[in-house]
Amino acid sequence: MSPLIGFGLVAGFLLASAVMVVRSDNLVHSVLWLSVVLVLTAVVFILLGATFLGGIQIILYTGGVITLMLFGIMLTGKQDTVEIPNPSEGHLAGAGAALAFLVPTLSAIWATDFGPDKGLPPVTAKHIGTAVLGPHLVAFEALSVLLLAAMIGAIVLARRSDPGEGR
Amino acid sequence: MRRSLSLRWIWQSLKALGVTGKHVLFEPRTTEGIRSAESRAPRYRASFALVHDEHGEEACIGCSLCEKICPSTVITVVPGGKVESPATGKKRGTLEDFTLDLQACIICELCVQVCPVDAIVMVREQETPGYSREDLVLTMDKLYANEHDKPRYWGSGSALMEMQDPKKEVG
Amino acid sequence: MLDNPIVWAFAIGGPLITFLMGGGAVATWWERRFAGKMQTRFGPNRVGPQGILQPVADAFKMMQKEDIVPRAADRTLFNLAPIFPPFLVIASAAVIPFAATVDATGKYDPTGAVAELDIxxxxxxxxxxxxxxxxxxxxxxxxxxYTLLSGMRMVAQGISYEIPMVLCALIPVIYAGSLSLSDIVAYQHEHGWIALSLSPSMFVGAAAMLLFFLTSLAEANRIPFDIPEAESELIAGVMVEYTGIKFGIFMLAEYLHTIVAAALTSALFLGGPSPLFGPAGPIAGLIWMLGKTLVLFVxxxxxxxxxxxFRSDQLMDLCWKVLVPMSLLLVMLAALMVAGGFA
Incomplete structure (x- = not known):
């Protein structure tokens, strides 16, 4: 019973924060609500026993992605005031579209039989590490090549923005 | 761009750590409370005192020369009437009230030089800071108390005037 | 009843939080007295014996100051921001094992952490x-x-120095084969402290400890990495609009971070509660742990x-051009050490 209450609280807060991301009038407030959403997602992962994934979620998403978004806002938006406006329009149409997406998805999830709880031991970092460097090694290496390509692309993009330097 | 981390930086940082570490073992060079007069320079002077003469009477005759010569006009003298001195029998002036505002005093020592009877002298210990401006306005009681409370500076009016006497320089 | 993790967390967490908060206050006193000693002057020595009650006086002074929020500031965020730094710092100390027990079979079990997470x-x-x-x-x-600029510099510094910090924290993980700090301490009890183990792996361990220590200082914005704060230049940089107790909370978080950084480095690289000589019980372990933390703290x-x-550009230069390559090299060397059987 108490795990359900705990999960209910976390999930409720998560959904409320997600709504605040979209509904908030201030851009920086939206981003900070998003960081709350991401931290609570990590909490959900931990509640499900995937502690490694929860830790990585905080480090990468909240630490990395939010920082990136904040830098983006700071370096591109207008900063004459502390309130960067971010109003949204078409609330009714948006709510309608959300419902149109939500109802079929929820009924599909409810109708699925996920099978009995197999009682597997929680996955630890050791399992993930052994799997990534064992059966899934090719995918791991491909991912690292992809990251390298992304980094090189970022460097190229950054250099092209000042053509006069010629370094 | 000059490298931020270099062997030179590491060596200099270690030397800096050595300097501060060595200083931990030194005695503190600051004092708690007012520094003693013995540790001061020979010509250090900080505050004032009114003195009694060799007969035990108040030396000041209320001539107000110190009030007139003070460039910052910090001295206020209220002379009393003339009385007959019990010790010498002669008539002499007296002082009714004397005020010295230490806040604007520039320690020029002119009041000491000009005093004909060596009544005002300087002392070598500071006044302690108070909680209000009035604490730094020296009253007559405070100045007479300083006569024995604080160590005296060697310069009195007659000594300073004798040093400046032109007759001596021809020699 | 102590088996229940929630009860255990409160039982150990309460004293830990008290110790850390008290330690933060003592850290402000120590900073000023130690600085005085190094500068051949007295530090504060009036309030209480040897000035030990100075932090109390500082706290009262800060609490009675007027709380000013700039009119055009974002009130909610402005008031919320001071809450998180001390909370996060104390939370990060939850996994540090402060003591260890030796059970009947002689197995060393570092157990003083508030929460023994496997991660x-x-x-x-x-x-x-x-x-x-x-x-x-x-x-x-x-x-x-100005606070915005300072905040941007602090974020840049924080996320940059996180990388060598994570990489150097990987060295004990590689040696011990586990992410859990308790396992790392148990490993160091068997094989000697990582930074001082008198074996070929010591060089990698000592270098990793030095780098981890320096990057933790950078995360805590301590000199030589305190350009976002820069007391003599920017007057508290990012915190300059905060008055009274909110500013006090930021400074408390910084002092707490120094304590936690020292404790973390000792747990990861100096064996935590593991003793060099003598008995290995819980009290001895606590004393050893506090001793090591104290040395690093000083x-x-x-x-x-x-x-x-460091200047801002020297800071970034140092991180990206020196510390990141060095820590990558150290990770590779540590893996080689483990593969070669030296660790």
Whole structure:
């Protein structure tokens, strides 16, 4: 019973924060609500026993992605005031579209039989590490090549923005 | 761009750590409370005192020369009437009230030089800071108390005037 | 009843939080007295014996100050921002084992952590990663271009130095084969402290400890890495619009971070509660752990009053051109050590 209450609280807060991301009038407030959403997602992962994934979620998403978004806002938006406006329009149409997406998805999830709880031991970092460097090694290496390509692309993009330097 | 981390930086940082570490073992060079007069320079002077003469009477005759010569006009003298001195029998002036505002005093020592009877002298210990401006306005009681409370500076009016006497320089 | 993790967390967490908060206050006293000693002057020695009650006087002074929020500032964020730094720092200390027991079979069990997470070091690093946010929010919400700049520099410094910190924290993980700090301490009890183990792996361990220590200092914004704060230049940089107790909370978070950084480095690289000689019981373990933390803590303050601060560009240069390659090299060497059987 108490795990359900705990999960209910976390999930409720998560959904409320997600709504605040979209509904908030201030851009920086939206981003900070998003960081709350991401931290609570990590909490959900931990509640499900995937502690490694929860830790990585905080480090990468909240630490990395939010920082990136904040830098983006700071370096591109207008900063004459502390309130960067971010109003949204078409609330009714948006709510309608959300419902149109939500109802079929929820009924599909409810109708699925996920099978009995197999009682597997929680996955630890050791399992993930052994799997990534064992059966899934090719995918791991491909991912690292992809990251390298992304980094090189970022460097190229950054250099092209000042053509006069010629370094 | 000059490298931020270099062997030179590491060596200099270690030397800096050595300097501060060595200083931990030194005695503190600051004092708690007012520094003693013995540790001061020979010509250090900080505050004032009114003195009694060799007969035990108040030396000041209320001539107000110190009030007139003070460039910052910090001295206020209220002379009393003339009385007959019990010790010498002669008539002499007296002082009714004397005020010295230490806040604007520039320690020029002119009041000491000009005093004909060596009544005002300087002392070598500071006044302690108070909680209000009035604490730094020296009253007559405070100045007479300083006569024995604080160590005296060697310069009195007659000594300073004798040093400046032109007759001596021809020699 | 102590088996219940929640009861255990409260039983150990309460004293830990008390110790850390008290330690933070003592750290402010120690900083000023130790600085005085190094500068051949007295520090504060009036309030209480040897001035030990000075932090209490400082706290009262800060609490009675007027709480000013700039009119054009974002009130909610401005008021919320001070809450998180101390919370995150204390939370990151939850996995550090402060003591250890030796059970009947002689098995060494480091057990003084508030929560024995199997992802131990990952928890610390996620808290460290989250710490840049409240400071940035503080800088931005004050509606002051100088605090904004300072906040941006602090975020840049924080996320840059996180990388060598994570990499160097990986060295004990590689040696011990586990992310959990308790396992790392148990490993060090068997094989000797990672930074001082008198074997070929010691060089990698000692270098990793030095780098981890320096990058923790950078995360805590201590000199020589305190350009976002820069007391003599920017007058508290990102916190300049905060008055009274809110500013006090930021400073408390910084002092707490020095304690936690010292404790973390001792747990990861100096064996934590593992003793060099003598018995290995819980009390002895606690004393050893506190002793090691104290040595590193004194070193942090010694460095603060002896070194110049790095300029912003020197800071970034140092991180990306020196520390990141060095830590990558150290990770490879550590893996080689383990593969070669030296660890």
């Amino acid at each position: 131990g070091i990952l928890w610390v690093l996620s808290m460290a990663g989250l710490m840049v946010f409240p400071i940035w929010v503080a800088g931005w919400s004050a509606n002051n271009k 070193l942090i303050y010694w460095l603060r009053w002896s070194l110049y601060r």
